[in-house]
Amino acid sequence: MDESEQVQTNYNIELNSAANTLIIGFLTILSLYYLKVILLPLSVAVILYMLILPSEKYLFDKIGNSVAVYVTLAFFTFFIAYSISNLLYSELSQFIDNDIPELQSRLEQKLDDLSNLTINGVEIGSATSLITELASSDRINSLVTWIAGNLASLFSNSITVFILLVFLILEGGTFPDRLRAASPSLYVKMEKIVSNSSDAVNNYILVRFFISVGQASVCTIIMLIFGIPGVMVWAILYAILEWIPVIGAASATIPPTIVALLWLDPVTALIMTTLLIVNCSIFASFIEPQIAGDKLGLSPIVLILSLMGWGVLWGPVGLITGPVLTVVVRIMLEESDSLRPYGIMLGKKDIYSEE
Numbered sequence: 001m002d003e004s005e006q007v008q009t010n011y012n013i014e015l016n017s018a019a020n021t022l023i024i025g026f027l028t029i030l031s032l033y034y035l036k037v038i039l040l041p042l043s044v045a046v047i048l049y050m051l052i053l054p055s056e057k058y059l060f061d062k063i064g065n066s067v068a069v070y071v072t073l074a075f076f077t078f079f080i081a082y083s084i085s086n087l088l089y090s091e092l093s094q095f096i097d098n099d100i101p102e103l104q105s106r107l108e109q110k111l112d113d114l115s116n117l118t119i120n121g122v123e124i125g126s127a128t129s130l131i132t133e134l135a136s137s138d139r140i141n142s143l144v145t146w147i148a149g150n151l152a153s154l155f156s157n158s159i160t161v162f163i164l165l166v167f168l169i170l171e172g173g174t175f176p177d178r179l180r181a182a183s184p185s186l187y188v189k190m191e192k193i194v195s196n197s198s199d200a201v202n203n204y205i206l207v208r209f210f211i212s213v214g215q216a217s218v219c220t221i222i223m224l225i226f227g228i229p230g231v232m233v234w235a236i237l238y239a240i241l242e243w244i245p246v247i248g249a250a251s252a253t254i255p256p257t258i259v260a261l262l263w264l265d266p267v268t269a270l271i272m273t274t275l276l277i278v279n280c281s282i283f284a285s286f287i288e289p290q291i292a293g294d295k296l297g298l299s300p301i302v303l304i305l306s307l308m309g310w311g312v313l314w315g316p317v318g319l320i321t322g323p324v325l326t327v328v329v330r331i332m333l334e335e336s337d338s339l340r341p342y343g344i345m346l347g348k349k350d351i352y353s354e355e
Contacts, residue, residue: 032313040314040321041157045164047324049172050198051205070169084236091232099229106262189335193328200297200327211283212242215249218279223256226272228263230256242283244319249280297347298327 032039052073059069180187216239223231234256241248253276260269298306303323310322326346333343 029313036314040317041160042164043321043325044161044317045168047201047321048161048165049168050194050201053172053194053198054202066173088233088236091230091236095230095233103229103259103262110262193331193335196331197328200331201324204324204327208243211287212239215239215242215279215283219249219252219256219276222272222275222279226260226264226268228256228259228272230259234259244316247284247319249283250277253277253280298323298330299347302326302346 055073056069059072060066063069063072176187176191179190216235219238220231220235223234234252237255238249238252241252244251253273256276257269257273260272263269264272303326306322306326307319310318310325312318314321330343330346333339333346336343
């Protein structure tokens, strides 16, 4: 075989390899989209299992009883969830009982002022009627029904995730031994993948927690300075929605902005909203991609693209689970000799600087 034939052969091999990669990628995306009902609860259950794995090992070394370990984990999880929900319920009840009537009164006053306002001789009373129509009881009832439907769906998915998590925990005690007996080499690779993925998940959750608390704290200080009502409600909302990267905090800015427009004069409300938006932009554009990407071992641009992709495929839950699933994919690619270059492309440069 002469040199030109060798070049043509190599070219055909590379072309076939690229075509196969595109086909596999396309089929994978279709599977993720159309099998969302199955894969989404399963992926959340796997992430939760990786999250509790280090705590399980630590408590098992201290207690020595698996049942006592999971009872302890369940107790602490219930206690934390109960404390947060109780605080949110208390603050929300106080806001509804004490502040909502005053906000409604101020809304009516501002609508009356706007109905009598003219701009260049043109009355804008029709705009106030539009606002009144948007805030009608029928639309509010429709919104409440929509929220209730989504909560019911979330509860149903939570039950599915819980059942899958229980089976993963039960299988976690026997599956490694079966895998070791069936294929020792595959066991070594899988053990490394699970260990590295678990470390990445726990580091990411820890960073996500501190980012959430930091974002909520800064926003709370801003809202306290301007003196709007329901500050603790909005602070908890910031802390919860911050777990949705990039867009979560921006969404949490909408309710306090509306309250500020009713409670404060327009200029002061605009200043407060600007400060909240600037704070969210700093966290979303600089702090989150750098810190979260560093802990996950992902390039910041890969982190942003993964959020966009998983968000399109799986919605808001995909925005939360996407970065974790991407790092698991990166670790799996790195354990394959033929696919390792793709894993390196997804990672940060300093991870491989020593190699």
